[in-house]
Amino acid sequence: MNSLPIGIFDSGVGGLTVLRELRRLLPAEHLIYLGDTARVPYGNKSHATVTRYALEDVQFLLSRGVKMIVIACNTASAIAAPTLREQFPDIPILGMIGPGSRAAHAATRNGKIGVIATAGTIGSGAYEARIRATFAASGGAPVEIHGQACPLFVPLVEEGETDSAITRLVAEKYLAHLREAGIDALVLGCTHYPLLKKVIAETMGPGVTLVDSAGAAAAETAALLESRSLLHPDGDRTPPHIGLNHFYVTDAAARFHGIAESFLGHRVERLDLAELGPGL
Numbered sequence: 682m683n684s685l686p687i688g689i690f691d692s693g694v695g696g697l698t699v700l701r702e703l704r705r706l707l708p709a710e711h712l713i714y715l716g717d718t719a720r721v722p723y724g725n726k727s728h729a730t731v732t733r734y735a736l737e738d739v740q741f742l743l744s745r746g747v748k749m750i751v752i753a754c755n756t757a758s759a760i761a762a763p764t765l766r767e768q769f770p771d772i773p774i775l776g777m778i779g780p781g782s783r784a785a786h787a788a789t790r791n792g793k794i795g796v797i798a799t800a801g802t803i804g805s806g807a808y809e810a811r812i813r814a815t816f817a818a819s820g821g822a823p824v825e826i827h828g829q830a831c832p833l834f835v836p837l838v839e840e841g842e843t844d845s846a847i848t849r850l851v852a853e854k855y856l857a858h859l860r861e862a863g864i865d866a867l868v869l870g871c872t873h874y875p876l877l878k879k880v881i882a883e884t885m886g887p888g889v890t891l892v893d894s895a896g897a898a899a900a901e902t903a904a905l906l907e908s909r910s911l912l913h914p915d916g917d918r919t920p921p922h923i924g925l926n927h928f929y930v931t932d933a934a935a936r937f938h939g940i941a942e943s944f945l946g947h948r949v950e951r952l953d954l955a956e957l958g959p960g961l
C-alpha cells in the first residue's frame with residue numbers, strides 16, 4: 682500500500698505547481714498526474730459540470746491504483762470536494778481550500794485577508810467559509826475577507842506573459858482595491874498564480890504576504906500520509922529513492938509538454954506522458 686502512487690488532478694497544466702511542491706517535499710513518492718486539457722478551463726463552468734468532470738478525474742486516478750488523491754485544481758476543490766469525499770469515502774482526498782485557508786490564518790497579523798482565484802472559486806464562497814471557520818476554531822479573532830476573481834490571469838500565464846507590461850496592468854486592475862483595503866495576506870487561490878508571484882508582490886507592496894496554496898497543500902499531503910502511516914517506505918533512505926512521475930492528459934500532449942517546464946520550474950528532458958480521450 683505505502684509504495685502506491687499519489688494521484689493528482691487538475692483542469693490542465695496548472696496543477697504542476699502542486700506536483701512541483703510535492704516532488705520537492707516527498708522525493709520517494711510515485712506521482713500520477715492527470716491534466717484534463719480537453720475540458721480546461723474549469724474556472725468559468727457551472728457547479729454541475731465541474732463536479733461531473735472531477736468525478737471522472739478521480740475515477741481515472743483510482744483505476745491506476747493510487748493511495749490518495751490531491752485535488753490540485755482550486756476550482757474543483759472549491760466546488761466538488763464534498764461530493765468527491767462522499768462518493769469515495771475509502772480514500773484520503775485533499776483539496777486546496779483547507780491548506781490555503783490555514784496558511785492564510787497563520788500569515789495574517791491584522792486579520793485582513795485577500796483571496797484571488799477563478800470566478801468559480803470566488804463565486805463558491807469556499808475560501809471565505811473555510812477561513813472564517815479556521816478563525817472561529819482558533820479563538821474567534823475578527824477577520825475581514827476580500828475576494829477577487831481574476832479571470833485574465835490564467836490565459837496570461839499560459840501565454841507566457843508572467844512578467845510583462847500587460848500583466849502589470851491587469852494586476853493593477855484586479856488588485857488595487859485589495860491594496861487599498863489594507864490586507865496583509867493574499868491567498869493565491871489558483872494553480873496558475875504562483876507563476877505571477879513577482880508581479881503580484883510588486884503590485885501589492887512589501888507589507889503583504891503572498892500565501893501559496895500549492896505549497897500549503899503539499900505540506901499537508903506529507904502530514905496526512907505520515908499520520909496514516911502511508912509514506913513510501915524508501916523515504917527514510919539517504920538519499921531517498923526518487924519516485925516516478927507519470928503524466929496523463931485528455932488532449933494536446935505536445936502543448937502540455939511545451940508549457941510544463943515553466944510550471945515545474947526546471948527543464949524536463951523527458952515527460953512520461955500519455956494522451957487519453959476527453960471523458961477519459
Ligand code: DGL
Pocket residue numbers: 691692693695696721722723724725753754755756757799802835870871872873
Ligand atoms: N486550475 C484552475 C484553478 O486552480 C485554473 C484553471 C481553470 O480555470 O481551469 O482554479
